[in-house]
Amino acid sequence: MSPQYPVCRAIEPDLLSVAAGEAGAAAVGRVESHVAICGACREELGHYRALEGMMGTLRRAPLPDDDATLARAQLASRLADLRSRMVGFGIFPSPLGRILIGRSEQGVALVQYLPAGGSLPAHVQRLLGEDAVEDRAATEGLRAELVEYLEGRRARLDWPLDLRRMRSDFQRRVLEATAALPYGAVTSYAGIAARIGAPSAVRPVAQALRWNPLPIVIPCHRVIGTSGALTGYAGRRVELKQRLLAVEGVKTVAAARHDFKVDRDAMYTMVTGDREYCVPTCGSLPSQSMSTLTLFGTREGAEAAGFAPCTSCRPDLHPLPA
Amino acid sequence: MGRVMAEDAFEAVVGAHHAEIRRYLLRITARGSDADDLSQETFLRAFRAYRALPPGSNVRAWLFTIATNLGRNHFRAQGRRRRAYAAAALEMRPDAPDRADGQVLAGETRERLERVITGLPAKQRLAFIMRKMHELEYSEIGASLSCSEESARAHVFQALRKVRRGLDGHLPIGMESRS
Numbered sequence: 001m002s003p004q005y006p007v008c009r010a011i012e013p014d015l016l017s018v019a020a021g022e023a024g025a026a027a028v029g030r031v032e033s034h035v036a037i038c039g040a041c042r043e044e045l046g047h048y049r050a051l052e053g054m055m056g057t058l059r060r061a062p063l064p065d066d067d068a069t070l071a072r073a074q075l076a077s078r079l080a081d082l083r084s085r086m087v088g089f090g091i092f093p094s095p096l097g098r099i100l101i102g103r104s105e106q107g108v109a110l111v112q113y114l115p116a117g118g119s120l121p122a123h124v125q126r127l128l129g130e131d132a133v134e135d136r137a138a139t140e141g142l143r144a145e146l147v148e149y150l151e152g153r154r155a156r157l158d159w160p161l162d163l164r165r166m167r168s169d170f171q172r173r174v175l176e177a178t179a180a181l182p183y184g185a186v187t188s189y190a191g192i193a194a195r196i197g198a199p200s201a202v203r204p205v206a207q208a209l210r211w212n213p214l215p216i217v218i219p220c221h222r223v224i225g226t227s228g229a230l231t232g233y234a235g236r237r238v239e240l241k242q243r244l245l246a247v248e249g250v251k252t253v254a255a256a257r258h259d260f261k262v263d264r265d266a267m268y269t270m271v272t273g274d275r276e277y278c279v280p281t282c283g284s285l286p287s288q289s290m291s292t293l294t295l296f297g298t299r300e301g302a303e304a305a306g307f308a309p310c311t312s313c314r315p316d317l318h319p320l321p322a
Numbered sequence: 323m324g325r326v327m328a329e330d331a332f333e334a335v336v337g338a339h340h341a342e343i344r345r346y347l348l349r350i351t352a353r354g355s356d357a358d359d360l361s362q363e364t365f366l367r368a369f370r371a372y373r374a375l376p377p378g379s380n381v382r383a384w385l386f387t388i389a390t391n392l393g394r395n396h397f398r399a400q401g402r403r404r405r406a407y408a409a410a411a412l413e414m415r416p417d418a419p420d421r422a423d424g425q426v427l428a429g430e431t432r433e434r435l436e437r438v439i440t441g442l443p444a445k446q447r448l449a450f451i452m453r454k455m456h457e458l459e460y461s462e463i464g465a466s467l468s469c470s471e472e473s474a475r476a477h478v479f480q481a482l483r484k485v486r487r488g489l490d491g492h493l494p495i496g497m498e499s500r501s
Contacts, residue, residue, distance in 0.1 A: 076336075
């Protein structure tokens with residue numbers, strides 16, 4: 001039974017508002033004066049008021065199937081799963097250029113060098129995954145510590161790590177062995193291969209380090225070629241490796257094809273697994289393969305890592321020229 | 323290490339709104355299992371976007387927007403089935419009018435009312451349920467349906483007219499308008 005006259009059609013929105021109790025004073029006035037003279041609309045208003053009453057009853061009535069317990073429990077478990085996968089990341093300037101730091105609930109999941117500008121490179125997006133969100137606040141503390149580290153004011157990044165982005169168990173073993181290298185030390189790819197019990201896997205070790213999702217934190221810059229050449233870092237950015245080593249007191253000299261070289265003769269040297277460090281000329285050290293050695297740029301570095309001066313060559317009494 | 327995400331805040335959001343959002347989805351899908359799935363999806367999406375939400379935002383209205391979008395996608399997928407069901411339901415013969423006494427709606431009237439609401443066009447139905455069942459503001463309904471506040475109001479009014487027509491003969495006449 002819709003209103004028949006234009007005036008009734010015009011009043012209808014006001015009538016609905018009045019019935020719903022949401023009309024302003026002006027609309028209430030218009031409706032009051034209209035229904036005073038229009039019986040059809042008065043009846044219509046009654047119907048709409050009744051309908052509003054029914055809606056109120058329906059709103060308060062219990063719903064069948066209104067039990068959220070199961071959905072709530074499933075949601076809690078899915079949220080927990082999402083949270084553990086989710087990475088919050090920040091992008092920061094640093095002494096080594098733009099750096100991305102990402103962390104999940106489990107720990108720091110990503111440190112990546114970024115090109116100077118533009119969008120994130122595809123491999124970084126892949127590492128971040130679908131559920132990554134920019135969250136500078138969550139990574140600000142990490143950024144501050146990383147900058148201290150890069151400026152030589154901090155020797156340790158004691159961060160809990162999320163290692164779920166490892167490509168394989170082999171890579172995990174390589175990176176764990178690399179993470180154990182002390183500050184200021186270098187060893188060779190062959191040395192890491194030997195440590196994980198796969199002495200012939202030198203190239204796979206280099207590949208595993210190439211895809212290190214956590215450079216700097218897992219110090220792949222401390223792993224060099226057996227010739228002493230730095231060989232590679234972060235794609236073609238071996239100069240970053242040189243700078244990181246310089247911060248730790250490891251001196252390098254320029255070598256061929258934009259590379260740098262660690263001068264073995266200028267490094268405190270120890271056989272991997274020993275407890276004492278030596279000058280590089282001690283005993284049979286000069287003839288030993290780099291794959292069995294760990295080198296330190298400074299005595300302080302070796303001693304901070306818990307090693308004692310050799311009792312034969314006495315590097316404490318006869319240090320290398322600075 | 324401190325917690326990465328604003329988790330506790332989001333726990334509070336789930337606690338405050340999940341039951342209502344599920345009830346909304348139950349009203350628009352009429353199936354408990356759909357309401358379970360879509361309510362979970364609503365909060366998973368909300369969690370992903372939560373930190374980007376400006377402080378002081380109307381979280382409840384924002385959740386209704388997410389739920390409404392998921393509901394509409396769900397209808398699109400299920401459209402044919404739902405329309406067939408609604409058409410069949412509307413063909414059922416009404417019985418004698420019942421009296422709504424303000425406390426309990428007699429079963430027949432309630433069924434008829436729900437059937438009429440189910441048969442409404444999607445936007446009108448969603449706007450109507452958001453307004454009449456969840457008492458959202460027209461501006462919030464507009465945001466949920468990506469339309470203006472005025473369009474939201476128009477959707478609700480259109481729905482009201484249709485519901486009123488659909489209930490003709492079932493509405494008590496005893497409630498006169500007295501001003």
